[in-house]
Amino acid sequence: MTVARGFSLLVVLVFLVLLGMLGFTLTHATIMQEKISGNLHDKQLSFLAAEAALREARIYLATASELPQSTAEVVRSVAGKTLPNARAASYRIACINACRPSGSGHVYYRILATGFGMRATTVSELEMVVSVEDE
Template sequence: MKKGLINQRQRGITLIMSLLILVMITILALSVMHTSVFEERMAGNTRDRALAFEAAEYALREAQEFLSSAVLPSFTATGGESGAYFKGLDTSPSGQTEEDYWQDTHDWNTKSVAATEANAVLSGQAQPRYVIEEYQTVSCAGGSVKWPPPAPKTIYKITARGQGRTTEAVVILQAFYDRGCS
């Protein structure tokens, strides 16, 4: 009779050990699954951010190409004809930083130019946009007795905004453009 009692106890312990091992394997599998889902999201966010950066860079390059034109439109406090060519733009109307202004305050829909060259490259993304600010002219050194000094040069600041496939992925790039002395 003792022998049968021991066999029953061993079967009970085997069942309990099997259940414990099964629970541990389930917890491990859930942890691995959670980690892989988290890594997948991180990779997607990184890709979306890279797409936003590329879009902003397209807009920046298009604005630089625009500034290399022989004739430029007038730059005004209200943005000129297109609403995107400013002179004396106040980027801290309520005391915020310039970064906050471009992220939160500036109206990118009406006070910017859409970069049209990026149409064929970007798919599923909002059109990248840019704004150009004209800074004060700077006199150019030089000249001689025979030739007059060159005309002053104008410096421009370009602010470009690109968005990835989601609205959370936004990149804003800025660059200065010097038209040089003529």
């Protein structure tokens, strides 16, 4: 009878160790999922900020009375709401081919929009080439 009691104690201890390892593994997996989700959310925020900057740059090119006529760049920060710990999104407009009109009478501009997430290391950059009719 004493041998059976000792054996059942061993079985219960092994079962508790396995249960503890399972709990630790599940906790670790949950923490990793939270980190992945947070990183994805931060990347999406930076991408949306870059898209807003790109949209604002296109509006600037469509409505500006005087566009860059040399290789000089226009650099601007996007006004409006920013996240509490994030830098403001910005865009950079540069002329392509020294601002000379193409055969169709269009001047091409390169827009580089930069958006930032909550962390300083999260940055998204979008690039677009836009043609503007030469006046």
